[in-house]
Amino acid sequence: MTALLELSDLTVRRGATTVVDRVSLRVAPGECVGLIGPNGAGKTSLLRAALGLLPHDGRSSIASLPAGTRARQAAWIPQVREIAWGIDVEAVIALGRTPWLPRGGKLRPEDRAAVDRAIRRMKLEAFRIRPANHLSGGEQARVLIARALAQETPLLMADEPIAGLDPAAQITTMEVFGRIAAEGKAVVVSLHDLGLAARHCSRLVMMNHGRAVADGPPAQVLTPDRLEEVFALRAHYTRSADGPIFQPLESLR
Structure with missing residues (x-):
């Protein structure tokens, strides 16, 4: 199966410090990959370098593409999520169609349909004509x-997209990501909530000190030894009739 993202020995340095250290990764259609790790593990730098937004060594299949092709291949949700523009919500969302429009072109019926699908998925119907900069931080997110x-790209990459959302919106967002993967696309999302990562990601990549130290199904990655070594955490992880349940219990710092 053709990969939607391939990284080979991806390395990012900030001065003399290596913040991403020779990470190799392959993401196939149908995968929702959770990128987990403590603060400073290199998650954001990995995502940004993979998109060609940071200088790096090694190879990223996305970063090597021309800018226009890249924007039609991968959509990006960064951590910073404040809207300063006084335009309505629908117009902000419609900006996601820009890579598909001819230069100076107006929205076509298929573009408006894509905007409508995104609004429904994020349950924003009631906000459609409201000024986006009048919304709360979580609503803007x-x-x-x-x-x-x-943008409806084959690959979606997101850096802590559920931070600051209320619990229902967090679950809704992760369910949306899961459905996108089930449609044959792929999602790579960095997360701090290990419970949501365990429940909604088909695969986890655990990072520590810039390296990918584990990669596999959640149950194989969230082992007691790794949680203690990487997160200094003791937790309870089990499977129930409702799916995986992960509950942090104690800090070991």
Whole structure:
């Protein structure tokens, strides 16, 4: 199966410090990959370098593409999610269609349909004509997630997209990501909530000190030894009739 993202020995340095250290990774259609690790593990730098937004050594199949092709291949949700523009929510989300439009072109019926799908997925119907900069921080975050969804690329990459969302919106967002993967696309999402990562990601990549130290199904990655070594954490992890349940119990620092 053709990969939607391939990284080979990807390395990012900040001065003399290596923040991503020779990470190799392959993401196939149908995968929702959770990128986990403590603060400073290199998750954001890995995502940004993979997209060609940071200088790096090694190879990224996305970063090597021309800018226009890259924007039609991968959508990006960064950590910073504040909307300063006084335009309505629908117009912000419609910006996600820009890579597909001819220069100076207006939205076509298929573009408007993509915007409508993104609005429905993020449950933003009631916000459609409201000024985006009048929304709460969590609501603005949902709008910017919808903008990336409207791009309808084969690959979606997101850096802590559920941070700051209320619990229901966090679950909704992760369910949306899972459905996108089930449609034959792929999602790579960095997360701090290991419980949601365990429940909604088909695969986890655990990072520590810039390296990928584990890669596999959640149950194989979230082992007691790794949780203690990487997160200094003791947790309870089990499978129930409702799916995987992960509950942090104790800090070991």
